[in-house]
Amino acid sequence: MGALLFAATPLSAATLYVVNHGWHTGLVIRRGDIPPGLWPEQREAPPGEFLEVGWGERAFYQTRAPSLLQALSAALWPSPSVLHLVGFNGPVAGRFAHSEVIALQVEDAAMTRLARYISGAYERDQAGGVIRMGHGLYGDSRFFAGGENFHLFRTCNVWTARALRLAGCPVGVGITANNVMKSVAKCGAPAAAQAMRILD
Numbered sequence: 001m002g003a004l005l006f007a008a009t010p011l012s013a014a015t016l017y018v019v020n021h022g023w024h025t026g027l028v029i030r031r032g033d034i035p036p037g038l039w040p041e042q043r044e045a046p047p048g049e050f051l052e053v054g055w056g057e058r059a060f061y062q063t064r065a066p067s068l069l070q071a072l073s074a075a076l077w078p079s080p081s082v083l084h085l086v087g088f089n090g091p092v093a094g095r096f097a098h099s100e101v102i103a104l105q106v107e108d109a110a111m112t113r114l115a116r117y118i119s120g121a122y123e124r125d126q127a128g129g130v131i132r133m134g135h136g137l138y139g140d141s142r143f144f145a146g147g148e149n150f151h152l153f154r155t156c157n158v159w160t161a162r163a164l165r166l167a168g169c170p171v172g173v174g175i176t177a178n179n180v181m182k183s184v185a186k187c188g189a190p191a192a193a194q195a196m197r198i199l200d
Contacts, residue, residue, distance in 0.1 A: 014111045016167055017092045018160070018184050019052065020100040025160040025177045026054040026084075027114075028092050028101075035108070038115035041122055041130045046140035048087030050095075053118055055159040057150035058082040062133065062143055081146030083121055086139050102184045110168040117166050121159075123147040 017028035029051050034042060045051055054061070058080040093101050106114070122130045123145035133143035148154065157180050161171040164180070169187040171180060 014106045014108065016104045016106045016111075016114070016164075018102045018104070018164065018181065019092075019096050020177050020181045023177055024054060024056065024156050025180045026052045027118075027160060027163060028052045029114075033106075033111060035112050035115050038112060039119045041119055041144075042085075044130055044132070044142075044144070045085040046087030046136075046142055048140065049089045050087070050092060052084075052086040052088070052141075054084040054156065055081060055121060055146060056084070056156040058133070058146070061156075062137075078149040078151040080123075081121075081148050081150045082133055083118075083144045083146050084136050084141060085144065086136060086141040088139055100181055102181065104164075104167065104169055104184065104187055106167050110166065113166040114163055117163055121146055121148065 014033040015030065019026045019028060031042065031049060031051060042051060061082050061084060088095055092103070124147070125131055131145035133145055136142050148159075150156075155175065157175060157177055158173065161173060161180055161183070164171040164184060169184055171183040173179070
């Protein structure tokens with residue numbers, strides 16, 4: 001079965017995609033939908049028509065096979081964060097064919113708020129530039145140092161939920177990926193349910 005994709009009422013040209021990776025949620029944005037000058041750091045990200053953005057605990061997120069101890073440490077003690085950016089081309093649902101994907105139409109003002117939020121999530125060096133942390137987890141991807149601390153009440157899904165609220169979707173706290181996706185699925189309803197389709 002392909003990715004499950006919900007589409008909200010198409011009120012603008014900009015589309016924001018939310019991807020459920022199981023324990024973690026990510027945001028996918030078409031580069032052409034990013035307002036000019038509001039997220040200049042995206043030029044440091046891998047090339048591609050689309051960018052997937054994830055946020056999480058620095059050590060845990062960059063470990064390909066993290067241990068239970070690392071997970072507990074990340075949740076219980078405030079620690080540095082990291083941004084994960086993936087560049088790719090082609091249909092989003094095809095790229096994440098085995099994941100739940102929800103597509104939301106986003107107004108210009110909401111996309112402006114979202115771009116500023118992501119731009120503000122980076123840690124900066126003394127010159128104000130972003131800090132590369134190495135290769136990402138899959139595809140053409142890179143890690144960048146994040147400016148906020150990660151802890152139990154500011155997880156990757158809480159970060160995504162905050163981004164979605166700025167984008168105009170009234171998502172709750174979002175402690176788990178399922179919490180986030182259930183809330184996002186309600187955005188634009190009932191039009192979202194009418195437009196639901198399975199993509200091969």
